[in-house]
Amino acid sequence: MVRTPSSDNSGLRKGAWSPDEDTKLVAYITRYGHWNWSQLPRFAGLARSGKSCRLRWMNYLRPNVKRGNFTPQQEECIIRIHAERGNKWSAIAAELPGRTDLEVKNHWHTTLRKRSQEEALAIEETRASKSSKNKESMDLVPNCNGAAVPFSATSQITNSSSPLFSFSSLSSSSKEFSSGPCFP
DNA sequence: AATAATGGCAACCGCCTCGAG
């Protein structure tokens, strides 16, 4: 899980952050803010790159970062927004307060990608086995707030933005995603 | 009990965008 700490040829540390480094970073930002990431490590007494400091702060040390498992509603939300926007992890994370783009991305790659593929496959198989020719199947799926909304299984397969899984039937409700977070 | 396979998290790398000079 943790990379072996090392240093590059410019003397900057790499690998896992130590508690001491975390403490220094938090203490500095709490006191002075992060006005300049490239200069921050020098003033904070850290042998890290500015990028590394920024990443550490944004994804783990920020006060409002929530840790722990994703709820089914959050997972549903991720899948849906991903179908709409693609790999826009920061945009997806913006809809899930307290979640970071890194968490969303990791969760997608480890869990949801496989699931969405399986669901898409299952839907396609269901569709193929149905004898009715022109009747579109309309299912109800929960939106980000848990409310059921109509969902067209037929249209999702053909949406060009996401070949495997999409919610094109929800396009008319895309305002839902831009108007505010899925979870207050 | 030992080993292999898989899952999950954390970090780095490289590219892109944007603003300042």
Place this chain on the structure above:
DNA sequence: ACTCGAGGCGGTTGCCATTAT
């Protein structure tokens, strides 16, 4: 108009933990 540096983002990798064989 161009260049350069900083910040931001997405993809990928590394490593430990857990599960399966």
